[in-house]
Every structure is written in structure tokens, then in C-alpha cells.
Amino acid sequence: MKQILTVANKEFHDGLRNRWLISITLIFALLSIGLTYFGAAASGAVGVASLSTTVASLASLAVFLIPLIALLLSYDSFVGEQESGTLLLLLTYPLSKSQLLLGKFIGQGSIIALATLLGFGSSAVLLYFQLGDTAIITSFAVFIVSAILLGLSFTAISYLISLSVSEKSKAAGFALITWFLFALAFDLALLALLVGVEQGISQGGLTQLMMLNPADIFRLVNLSGLDSSDVNGALAVAINASLSQEQLFTALFAWVVLPLSIAIFIFKRKKL
């Protein structure tokens, strides 16, 4: 455990030093405060928009940003150290492969989690002081926790990438493709399936398919609790046949644990 914390501490400080924490926090804070105050601009009014509109717009932005940031932060965690030779050196230390991986995960995960909490939390607090509605705290809590899980999930996925390739530039390429697939292509494919194939897929089937994408689970978590008038597209269909919030959180959590376990498995079999 001490070893894991030593690695985690180092990774966390790397995140601080590289200004990752401060920049992610700022991005999230600016985005969420901006959306909170000017989210209603589309409907012709400046001012605090309704809670569900705010959360809906935050979620649809976060679903692109968080995976991208997580992938950027972690894609070179292993392949980078492999290229510089420190990975081989670390493995001659009294440090197991799973300890190293978990340590990195805790360190980098903390950066993402803290940035999400501070960035989005700030606008939650601001909104709470403006409106004084406790519903804000609960919806933001759900949003922030699911956003953290989404970030952790993509951190684990980027470890998979980082461990499977042998060059940093390849890892970067794969990270970009992964982001594109999960954040954009997957939804387009679902939509095409929904529209193009008649009688092809039931609502239940669609929801099940969405479980294959952590980004979609995140969307479902945050949008299913809202008035469906604020939500449209393929999601609205899925939401009607929605799973319970607990089930969604479990699925999202599985998207953290599963890639992480596979990453450990790959790491253990990796030749150095």
C-alpha cells in the first residue's frame, strides 16, 4: 500500500506541476459558470437558466471534454516511461506491476476527480447562492460523481492504450481514435441504426447498446432525471425505457473497474 501511495503521490504532483489540475479546473469552472448564466441566451434571455437546462447543457459538453482530457492526461503514462527507460527500472524495484498501475491510477484519477469537483462544484455553489434551491445540490452531486466516474473510466481506457502500443505517438493516435469512437461515432451509429433499420431495435435494446459506451451511460445518468422536454434525439427514446439511477451508476463503475483490470492483465503479460 505504501508503494501505491508513493507512486500516486508522484503522479499527483506531476499533475500539479504540469498545470493539469489548474487548467482542467479552470476549463470546467468557466464552462459551467458560463453555461449557468448564459445558457438561456438561446431562448432570448440572459440570466440563470432552469436547472435542468443547465445540467443538460453541461452534460452534453462534459461528455466530449472529460474523455478527451482523461485520454490526454494519461495516454503516455506507460509508453512514455517505457521509452525513457524508467519503466524497466521501476520494475526492478520492490514494486509490483499492479502496484505501479494502481498508484498511477490513483494519482492521475485524483487530478481528474479534484478538477471536476472544483470546476463544476464552483458553479453549483454559485447557483445555490443565487437560487437557494437544494435541488441544485442533488443534481450537481449526481452530475459531478458521474463526471468523475466518466473521467476515471477513460483514464483506465487510456492505460489500456498506453500498455498495448510501443510508441508514444501511436498511443496519441489511438487515444484520438478512441475519443472519436466513444464520443461521436458511437452515437451516430446508434442513430443510424434507429433510423435506418425499421423494426430493427427496441427501446430496451437501444438502452442495452448504450451500456457499451461509458459516455452514453454518463448522458443517461444526467438526462434521465430531467424533464424530457429539454432532451431530444436518440437519447430521449432511450430515456423513456431507462434503467434506474443505481443501475446506471453500477454500469459506469463497471466501466472503470473492467478496463483497469484488463490493463493490469495486459501489463502483467507485457514483455520488457
Next chain:
Amino acid sequence: MSTPLVSLIDAGKSYQQLDALKSVTMHLNQGEVMGLFGHNGAGKTTMMKLILGVISPSRGKIEVMGMAPDSKEAWHCRSKVGYLPENVSFYEQLTGLEVLTYFSKLKGFTKKHAIDLLEQVGITHAMKRQVKTYSKGMRQRLGLAQAFIGEPKLLLLDEPTVGLDPIATRDFYKTVDQLKSNGSSVILCSHVLPGVEQHIDRAMILSTGQLLAMGTLAELRQQAALPVAIKPIGLNGSVANDSKLNVFLTANCPNTLMVPEQEKIQVLKQLLSHEGLDDLQVETANLEQVYQHFLSLHESSAQTPSTKTPGVQG
């Protein structure tokens, strides 16, 4: 302790078609310094990785401190092993002290220990600077400090003196001698290093995964039977005219006599009898020549006999 610290018994490693290391048997005792020599791709690094337990042998048996290094039981022994990899660039954005503190903590030591080590390798003045500002020699010193963490019982050093200036090299060998007198064993891995001879007890020569020769320098020299180079000064042409001496002259070095070890004294006496002799240089074959000898022997045995080069060379 009479049991060897490290022993390899017919140990080898293969990757698919490639035999990175053919069967090697060797023992390393406590307090012994072993030089491991070979070209790139000779299997030096593979052998080190096997001893470190980072990879498992394809065949044979390896024991380090009485345990297989890749087993779970050997876990706690790892803090007693120091390793300097051949190509390592430490975390560039961290300071030297931060890097060493991180590695020290992983071995269960404190920041204080890291500071002491940085002092030992002589980069205390730069420890608050980022590693990316370090010169090649400073990086190498940092790597050495890393290998010295926790006064290891076994040190594996891959090309330790690359990039070190002569003073740093001397300091490095001093540290090796000191570790040795404290009972640590060292494996020094290198292309041939000038000046390494007096610091190693035994040498191993590897080529394409095969062990060519192993033994003390005297043993290897004997095995190689390389001639002694004797360079008389002040005799001008009289050596060439002396029928006892001119047989030892070779075409490519007209002023140097290449004399077999057993005839050395005879030739020296003969030379001393010449009036005009001002000075005399006697050079026994150095490690580099021994190394070249074994390599060329291996190459000529691997190739067709027609490409064989003459045995005696400068």
C-alpha cells in the same frame, strides 16, 4: 557465506526465433566484481534482466541470494539490488532531488538518504534543478546515485562510465571499490572500458548470446596467449639486423617486437646487451586486446576458414 550470491546454471533466454542468451553458467561470489563485456546485442542486457528477475529464463536455473529472482519470495530481496540501466532518462520535469527521493521511497528510504547519495556522486549543487537542464555526465551520476540507494548487496551497472569525465570516472571506481570492500557484489557491463581492469576480479566475454570466455584477467591472458609488445628506443636499425630479435618484428609495427610470454625475459636480456638502448616499453596484452582476441576467434570459428585473419596483431 560460501554459497554464491548469484548463480546461473545453463540459463538462457529465447525470443521467438532469436536466442538472446544461449546457455550460460556462472557464479558470482559475495564481494566480487565481475566485468561483463560484449558488443551491442551480445546478450549483456538480457543477462542483467534475467538476474534482476524482470524476465524469466526460457531454460536453466537462476538464483539470486538463494532464490529465483522472478519469484514472489525474492520480492524483499529487490531492495538489496541496485541497477543502472543503459539508456535511462529520468523524469525531465522533476528536480534531481525529487527523482532520487521518489526512487528512495520506493525502496523504503527517506529523502535524507537521497540527499546523502547526491552528495556522494557530487551533484548536490544541482539537486534543486530540473533534470532536463542536466548534462549527460550529471544524468549518469544521478543514475548511479539511484543504483546506490540502500547500499545494495548486488549492483548491476550497464555502461556506468558513459558520459563521465575522468574525475567522475575515478570517483565512480572509488565507490565501486568501496562497495566491494563492504561485501557487495558488482556486475559491470560494458563495451571494453579503459581503466576497468584493476577494478574487476573476473571478466566474462559474451558474443551473440554465447559465453566466449570467463576468468580472471591473468587467466584470460594466458588462455589467449597473446604476445607481449616490447618497444626498444634508441636502437635504430640494429634490431632488424639482430637475427635473434628480428623474427619478432612484424610488418605493421616495425619498431615493436611481438614476443610470446615465455620468451619475454630472453628477449629483454638480449635487448639490454645492446649498447645504444635508451628506453624500453613492455606492454602485456590489455583487456581490450584479450577481448578482441576472443571475439575474432569466435568470428573465425563461426565463418568459413578462408576469412581467417593472421593471429598476431598490434
